[in-house]
Amino acid sequence: MELTDNRAKPAVQFGGKWRIIDFALSNAINSGIHRIGVATQYKAHSLNSYMQRARNVLHSKRHKSIDILTASQRFGECGGYGGTADAVFQNIDFVANHAPRYMVILAADHVYKMDYELMLQQHVNSGADVTVGCLVVPRMEATGFGVMAVDDNDVITSFLEKPRIPPAIPGEPEKALASMGIYVFDTDFLFDQLRRDAETPGSRHDFGGDVIPHIVKHGKVVAHRFTTSCVRAAGEMEGYWRDVGTLDAYFDANLDLTEADPKLNMSDCDWPIWNDPVVAPPKFVSDAQGRGAKAVSSLISHGCDISGAVARRSLLSTGVAMGRDSSVEEAVVLPYCEIGRGARLRRVIVDSGVHIPEGLVVGEEPELDARRFRRTENGVCLITKPMIQRLNSCHGIDRLADRFGSSAIHRDQEAAYRSHAQVVALGEPHDGLAGCSDESGGLGCGQMPERALV
Numbered sequence: 337m338e339l340t341d342n343r344a345k346p347a348v349q350f351g352g353k354w355r356i357i358d359f360a361l362s363n364a365i366n367s368g369i370h371r372i373g374v375a376t377q378y379k380a381h382s383l384n385s386y387m388q389r390a391r392n393v394l395h396s397k398r399h400k401s402i403d404i405l406t407a408s409q410r411f412g413e414c415g416g417y418g419g420t421a422d423a424v425f426q427n428i429d430f431v432a433n434h435a436p437r438y439m440v441i442l443a444a445d446h447v448y449k450m451d452y453e454l455m456l457q458q459h460v461n462s463g464a465d466v467t468v469g470c471l472v473v474p475r476m477e478a479t480g481f482g483v484m485a486v487d488d489n490d491v492i493t494s495f496l497e498k499p500r501i502p503p504a505i506p507g508e509p510e511k512a513l514a515s516m517g518i519y520v521f522d523t524d525f526l527f528d529q530l531r532r533d534a535e536t537p538g539s540r541h542d543f544g545g546d547v548i549p550h551i552v553k554h555g556k557v558v559a560h561r562f563t564t565s566c567v568r569a570a571g572e573m574e575g576y577w578r579d580v581g582t583l584d585a586y587f588d589a590n591l592d593l594t595e596a597d598p599k600l601n602m603s604d605c606d607w608p609i610w611n612d613p614v615v616a617p618p619k620f621v622s623d624a625q626g627r628g629a630k631a632v633s634s635l636i637s638h639g640c641d642i643s644g645a646v647a648r649r650s651l652l653s654t655g656v657a658m659g660r661d662s663s664v665e666e667a668v669v670l671p672y673c674e675i676g677r678g679a680r681l682r683r684v685i686v687d688s689g690v691h692i693p694e695g696l697v698v699g700e701e702p703e704l705d706a707r708r709f710r711r712t713e714n715g716v717c718l719i720t721k722p723m724i725q726r727l728n729s730c731h732g733i734d735r736l737a738d739r740f741g742s743s744a745i746h747r748d749q750e751a752a753y754r755s756h757a758q759v760v761a762l763g764e765p766h767d768g769l770a771g772c773s774d775e776s777g778g779l780g781c782g783q784m785p786e787r788a789l790v
Contacts, residue, residue, distance in 0.1 A: 338710055338720050339687060344376065345581070346444040347383035349670050349688065351593055351602055352637035352653045354611045355386055356580060360444045361402070362609045366567075367452040371434060374444070375405045375423040377416045389612045405430060419541030425530040436523050441543065443517035447589055447600070448577040449607055452518075454565035458558070459520040465555040466525075466548065468492065469518030471562050471577060472511050478502040481514035482544040484559055492557040495549045513559055515544060516577070520560075569601035576600040584714045587685055590651050590668040594633050616655070618642070629658075637671075645675070659694070687720040693728065 339348050346357035357374070364372050376383055384404055391402040405427050407416040417423040424431075424441065431439065438459070440452055450469075459467035470484060478499075485494040485503035494503070495515075502512040521529075529547055533539050539546045551557055566575030576599050580586040592599050602609055616639035629642040633649045636642070637656070645658035650667040658664070659677035667681050670688040675681065679692045682699025686692065698705055698717050705711050708727055710718040 338718055339583070339586070339685070340379070341720075342379060343382040344379050347386055348580075348586075349653055350447065350580070350586075351590060352635050352651055354602075354609055356447065357383070357386075357444045358390075358609050358611045359447050359449070360442045361390070362607075363448075363450050363452060363567075364440075364442065365610060366607050367450075369440070369452065371401045371403075373403045373405045373427065373430060375407075375417065375427065377407050377423070380406070386612065390610070403430065419539075419546075420543045421530055421533055421547045422541035424526070425534055425541070428527060428530065431523065432527075439521050439523050439526055441519040441521070445581065446516070446577060446579055448562075448575070449567035449600075449604075449609075450518075450562065450575075451565045451567055452520075455518070455560045456520055458560050458564070462558045463556065464558040465522065466551050466557045467520040467560050468495075468548065468557060469516035469562060470513040470559045471516055472505065472508075473514045475502050475504055475510050475512040478512040478514045482517075482548075484513045484515065486513060486559050490559040490561070492552050492559055495544070495552050495557070497545050513561075516562065517544070518560075519543060519548070567604075567607045569604035569607065571597060572599065572601055574599075583685060583710070583712050583716055583718055587668055587683075587712075587714075587716045591649065591666060594635055594649050594651055596633070653688075662692075665699075681719075683715055684717045684719055687718070690719055690721055690724055692719070693724070696727075 339345075346355065346360075348356050350356050350358075361372065361374075374383075374387055376387075384406075387402060387404050391404075405423075407423075407426060417426060420441075424439075438456060440456065442452075455467060455469060468484065473481070479502060480498055483496050483499050483502040484492045485496070486492050486505065488506050496503070505511045505513055529551060533541055533547050533550070536546070548557065562575055562577060566577070568575060578585060578589045578592075580589050593602060618636045618638060618640040629645055631642065631647045631650075634647040635651045636647065637652055637654045639655040640652050641657040642652075643658065644660040646663040647658070647667070648663070648665040650664045650669065652658075652664075652667075652669045653671040653673075655672040656669050656675070657673070658675045659679070661677055662675045662679045663681070664675065664684070665682045667684045667686065669675070669684075669686045670690075672688060673686050673690045673692065675686075675692045676694035676696065678695045680697045680700070681692065684698055698709065698719065699715075702711065702715065705717050709723050710720075712718075
């Protein structure tokens with residue numbers, strides 16, 4: 337997923353003005369958690385910079401404390417985090433300094449609204465060693481998740497990572513319980529388990545792969561269903577949760593927000609999604625011929641400039657500028673992009689800061705799109721700066737060939753470009769750690785009033 341080539345997944349922009357990590361952070365803050373730690377590792381510069389700004393805003397307005405926890409903070413240790421559990425283990429000293437009774441461990445790469453206080457209450461009342469947040473999903477769609485087998489009281493009897501045949505929920509043969517990567521622990525118990533895991537030969541030091549399965553065999557682990565604590569605003573019919581780890585899922589989740597009655601209400605004042613604020617009004621301008629700008633079923637963010645252009649069922653992030661006679665349809669355009677005059681884009685994700693050349697057409701010729709950009713199975717094209725640079729380079733060779741009549745120049749460049757484009761299209765880099773890394777996790781270390789450290 338080239339969107340994470342230069343940034344951690346939680347730092348990827350979402351919904352026009354937010355980042356993916358804003359959901360986990362906002363849920364924690366809205367749940368009454370006062371101290372939060374974010375464990376970062378891979379490609380963390382963008383995430384760390386954003387967290388610095390967010391920390392200042394949240395401390396001044398909400399009196400919340402956010403600490404950025406980089407790897408190898410302990411004397412004598414080197415290297416990065418070895419797994420999601422190791423990310424917490426390396427920060428035991430930080431947590432111990434705050435002496436919480438409970439800890440909530442969160443993934444930071446999902447889009448959802450949830451009250452962690454309700455999950456904590458269930459954990460305390462059930463007497464569980466660990467409580468695991470879970471989703472009810474169609475059974476055969478659970479093969480990509482950690483899946484839990486439970487008894488009639490939702491006590492977990494086995495925890496399986498990405499099983500070929502997921503176990504069914506008792507009484508619901510076509511449904512399964514999939515892990516959300518959210519865990520509540522008694523802190524002392526968690527520390528004991530992390531120390532044991534750190535000394536276990538062959539362990540991957542992963543919550544889902546090692547720590548939780550061990551506790552299931554030797555302790556009491558209880559499932560907490562998302563429907564119990566999901567937050568729904570007025571008009572939202574069901575709890576909203578999305579894993580946006582693929583381009584298609586990311587594209588669909590963003591366009592969900594353009595619906596007249598969106599499945600996820602981002603304007604819910606009772607459960608706000610906090611972010612680093614940008615204050616600049618959008619601008620709609622008619623061109624010299626009087627052709628007005630138009631936005632249909634679209635979200636236009638702060639600072640956008642649409643001059644004689646058209647947006648249909650699209651999401652334009654902060655500071656996007658559209659040139660005259662350009663159009664976007666089913667497009668997710670990330671911040672500070674420029675779309676040149678006469679360009680037509682359909683079913684695209686445009687990465688931050690990309691300058692779309694004048695007259696570029698994407699979304700009308702699938703084979704051509706697949707050679708030039710990253711095109712998914714669902715026909716969504718990702719456009720990044722390196723892709724545009726290669727495209728401009730090819731156009732430069734075309735102009736040389738036209739000028740000098742050298743078809744060999746064009747053939748050699750086109751062959752090299754196609755070879756490179758195929759590598760880009762097929763290559764999807766590893767997204768890093770799940771759970772408590774900068775790629776897909778945030779370590780929650782916040783304090784419920786005198787009770788919990790998340």
